[in-house]
Amino acid sequence: MNLPQTLVEIVGADGVLAGEDVRSRFVSWVDQSPCQALAIVRPASTEQVTRVLAACHAAGQPVVPMGGLTGLVRGCVAGPGEIGLSLERMHRVESVDPINRIMTVEAGVPVQVVQEEAEKHGLLYPVDFGARGSAHIGGSVATNAGGNSVIRYGMTRDSVLGLEAVLADGTVISSMNRMIKNNAAYDLKQLFIGTEGTLGVITRLVLRLREAPRSTQTAMVACTEFADVTQLLKHMDAALGGALSAFEVMWNDFYRLVTTPPAKGSPPLDQDHPYYVLLESSGGDATRDQAQFEAALGEAIEAGLVADAVMASSEAQREALWALRDDVESVFRLGMPVPFDISLPVTEMEGYVAEAMGRLEREWPEYRRFALGHLGDGNLHIVAAGPPSQAARHGIERCVYEPLAARGGSVSAEHGIGLDKQPWLGLSRNEAELALMRRLKDALDPKGILNPGRVLPA
Amino acid sequence: MNLPQTLVEIVGADGVLAGEDVRSRFVSWVDQSPCQALAIVRPASTEQVTRVLAACHAAGQPVVPMGGLTGLVRGCVAGPGEIGLSLERMHRVESVDPINRIMTVEAGVPVQVVQEEAEKHGLLYPVDFGARGSAHIGGSVATNAGGNSVIRYGMTRDSVLGLEAVLADGTVISSMNRMIKNNAAYDLKQLFIGTEGTLGVITRLVLRLREAPRSTQTAMVACTEFADVTQLLKHMDAALGGALSAFEVMWNDFYRLVTTPPAKGSPPLDQDHPYYVLLESSGGDATRDQAQFEAALGEAIEAGLVADAVMASSEAQREALWALRDDVESVFRLGMPVPFDISLPVTEMEGYVAEAMGRLEREWPEYRRFALGHLGDGNLHIVAAGPPSQAARHGIERCVYEPLAARGGSVSAEHGIGLDKQPWLGLSRNEAELALMRRLKDALDPKGILNPGRVLPA
Numbered sequence: 001m002n003l004p005q006t007l008v009e010i011v012g013a014d015g016v017l018a019g020e021d022v023r024s025r026f027v028s029w030v031d032q033s034p035c036q037a038l039a040i041v042r043p044a045s046t047e048q049v050t051r052v053l054a055a056c057h058a059a060g061q062p063v064v065p066m067g068g069l070t071g072l073v074r075g076c077v078a079g080p081g082e083i084g085l086s087l088e089r090m091h092r093v094e095s096v097d098p099i100n101r102i103m104t105v106e107a108g109v110p111v112q113v114v115q116e117e118a119e120k121h122g123l124l125y126p127v128d129f130g131a132r133g134s135a136h137i138g139g140s141v142a143t144n145a146g147g148n149s150v151i152r153y154g155m156t157r158d159s160v161l162g163l164e165a166v167l168a169d170g171t172v173i174s175s176m177n178r179m180i181k182n183n184a185a186y187d188l189k190q191l192f193i194g195t196e197g198t199l200g201v202i203t204r205l206v207l208r209l210r211e212a213p214r215s216t217q218t219a220m221v222a223c224t225e226f227a228d229v230t231q232l233l234k235h236m237d238a239a240l241g242g243a244l245s246a247f248e249v250m251w252n253d254f255y256r257l258v259t260t261p262p263a264k265g266s267p268p269l270d271q272d273h274p275y276y277v278l279l280e281s282s283g284g285d286a287t288r289d290q291a292q293f294e295a296a297l298g299e300a301i302e303a304g305l306v307a308d309a310v311m312a313s314s315e316a317q318r319e320a321l322w323a324l325r326d327d328v329e330s331v332f333r334l335g336m337p338v339p340f341d342i343s344l345p346v347t348e349m350e351g352y353v354a355e356a357m358g359r360l361e362r363e364w365p366e367y368r369r370f371a372l373g374h375l376g377d378g379n380l381h382i383v384a385a386g387p388p389s390q391a392a393r394h395g396i397e398r399c400v401y402e403p404l405a406a407r408g409g410s411v412s413a414e415h416g417i418g419l420d421k422q423p424w425l426g427l428s429r430n431e432a433e434l435a436l437m438r439r440l441k442d443a444l445d446p447k448g449i450l451n452p453g454r455v456l457p458a
Numbered sequence: 459m460n461l462p463q464t465l466v467e468i469v470g471a472d473g474v475l476a477g478e479d480v481r482s483r484f485v486s487w488v489d490q491s492p493c494q495a496l497a498i499v500r501p502a503s504t505e506q507v508t509r510v511l512a513a514c515h516a517a518g519q520p521v522v523p524m525g526g527l528t529g530l531v532r533g534c535v536a537g538p539g540e541i542g543l544s545l546e547r548m549h550r551v552e553s554v555d556p557i558n559r560i561m562t563v564e565a566g567v568p569v570q571v572v573q574e575e576a577e578k579h580g581l582l583y584p585v586d587f588g589a590r591g592s593a594h595i596g597g598s599v600a601t602n603a604g605g606n607s608v609i610r611y612g613m614t615r616d617s618v619l620g621l622e623a624v625l626a627d628g629t630v631i632s633s634m635n636r637m638i639k640n641n642a643a644y645d646l647k648q649l650f651i652g653t654e655g656t657l658g659v660i661t662r663l664v665l666r667l668r669e670a671p672r673s674t675q676t677a678m679v680a681c682t683e684f685a686d687v688t689q690l691l692k693h694m695d696a697a698l699g700g701a702l703s704a705f706e707v708m709w710n711d712f713y714r715l716v717t718t719p720p721a722k723g724s725p726p727l728d729q730d731h732p733y734y735v736l737l738e739s740s741g742g743d744a745t746r747d748q749a750q751f752e753a754a755l756g757e758a759i760e761a762g763l764v765a766d767a768v769m770a771s772s773e774a775q776r777e778a779l780w781a782l783r784d785d786v787e788s789v790f791r792l793g794m795p796v797p798f799d800i801s802l803p804v805t806e807m808e809g810y811v812a813e814a815m816g817r818l819e820r821e822w823p824e825y826r827r828f829a830l831g832h833l834g835d836g837n838l839h840i841v842a843a844g845p846p847s848q849a850a851r852h853g854i855e856r857c858v859y860e861p862l863a864a865r866g867g868s869v870s871a872e873h874g875i876g877l878d879k880q881p882w883l884g885l886s887r888n889e890a891e892l893a894l895m896r897r898l899k900d901a902l903d904p905k906g907i908l909n910p911g912r913v914l915p916a
Binding site: 098152155167173176185212214241242243285295344345346374379410411412416430434439444 | 556559560580601604609610613615616625629631633635636637641644648649651652671672697698743754801803832835866867868869872874883886887888891892893895898913914
């Protein structure tokens, strides 16, 4: 078999990019150097994906599934000798069903298009994150993307009812379930959610939609002790009875950075508090929801959990509060950013941050350090910034990752493992877990052609 | 190896039941004939489970994991030539952590004990179903149990953060994650949730708890058209903004049965409406929640979705409404009950019920037929009752299951497959899905000793 010719026969001449056409594309969103892949194959249907994979499988050709290339761990980067399998031509929204509250899409649909299609029907696709405009829904499922609303709606896993995926050998697994409850034997979709394209290529999805909230209440509060932050989470969650939709925490250093020029933001609260929490609830009735939110916050203030608070009274004010949380650019201004996405039980967080930050201060004093996170989900983002240096990057990684192991933390909360986090995977997973993952990989992709070397060692 | 002697050495003489000690136990909750197993082995620790499985694996001895034996599909019934592996001696609540809102337990703890332990800390373990007092938490995870609160809190799958399981060969997979977000490679717990003990034996669990609701609002309403029922679900879900916690539907025949003597219940609403919905919301503030619930229901009445309604104004009234929904005994009085647990998209339900009921009426006129369900989750329970007969049972099954296939329905919403539903599994799963399940089974249990012949054919 002449593989290049076979691929052209399957997807058409337009469907295969090679040479300069590959080089003219970026490696990814974060690495804008020329793509080094052997070729980029762009099937237009599941049937074409099947035939492409069957041909590559027969030839022992490594294949890297490509979504919107917005991943942050090099899980989707096709390199020399590899074929990139891009789902970009499979971008059809097949149907939106407002009564069953489901949407059926091809994997190449951008996440933002899914959100917008849902909105047209008064519905919500609840997974949301910064890269929504470029990220493909298929990639977001393959990486089990998180985001800001996990505390309310769960991870991407919780918004997938059914899917269709193609195994390494071209076998189509069509498991397009539309129900919330379905215990008819093994739930096969779980094999493809969060496994980063190493067990199969997701081609189509049945997504679960929710009724769109009709009101949003937002506040920024300051806390003096970390224990107040964790109690506040419990209190607001209980008092709002299911309506809490964001609980984002900024440590003092980050808050100070993003509320001090040259940052664009100004401080809605004094800069001297140890912790700042961005709180949001969303519900079905603006007037009642606002009253409930204010009452719950009032109780927190009375109980001494909150030192100071400001409530957004307009959409502009709400956006200004979120802009502080989202202002990572201010960190980028300080030099090479080394960002982290980790998770650990909230009771471990204070001690962990003290330990990791202390180590960073001692070992890499020329780097500034910041902590913030989706605390409601145990998700912490740490960012260090300073002079560009590969040695420093690795050293900083040690300071951040190593203290996680003893605390039962995870080296990846929501970004996956890809290539970049693989050296650290052993801190969060034990030998038996890794061996079982390998057993699964061998069972589903015995030749190891799918995204080889990502997540698990080659 | 002398297997019986080895097993006694591992778990002690007390730990192995044989002969009359086995025969004196029931097969299961629904079949109270004597257990026919070769032996029942009762390990007291994960280490003992490991050694028991390693010994059985070496001997090629079939093993059936046993929880509280409350399953309804013979997934946990150890028969002749099989060893029952009971987790009944592993019933320790290891810890409750109210800040991280997690509980760590051994698999043999009854579901009700989990619920009660959570309550002691102002928390909620949200999975609830009738067999709570006997069902083991491990069995409920292995079967991904559903229940009445799935619409709000999801299936059991959504309340499991981490677990420990032992593979057929005795390998321990300890994956005791405590975080909501953890994308450090494959999410191995998914292999053991809902696979009914065919891929491993769950020994320990980290459960996710929620803040306990502080108030509950309950109403029974009547609807004239099925389209009103589905619109009502959407309306209440949106208007209550996350607080809707039950949406149970009864078709007229069932409602009439349970509100007419000799049934204990009396009709809170006229008996002439086609559909009755038991609605519940739960929240964080009794006064506000009640106002919101009344307002949402008022809107539904104004919009013509609801023909009549009654609200529970006391706990006794609430219990009386739920007692109607839960009164399956009234069906049992009519003869041999043939109960079904299926799911399908709500838009398919009206047509499906008409078709299945029509077929039952034509083919099995001497059986009475009833429909009710957790409509919010697409879960429908159909019950036929009449003269005891195995032939009738099979014929009734055909009437109920066969019309599901064309509608994308599932032969098992929440009860699993076990032995009983295996003949029908092909109506809900295609060849490729079944082949992939088999590939998983072969990869994890190559000798096929774990719960052989359950879920998948032997």
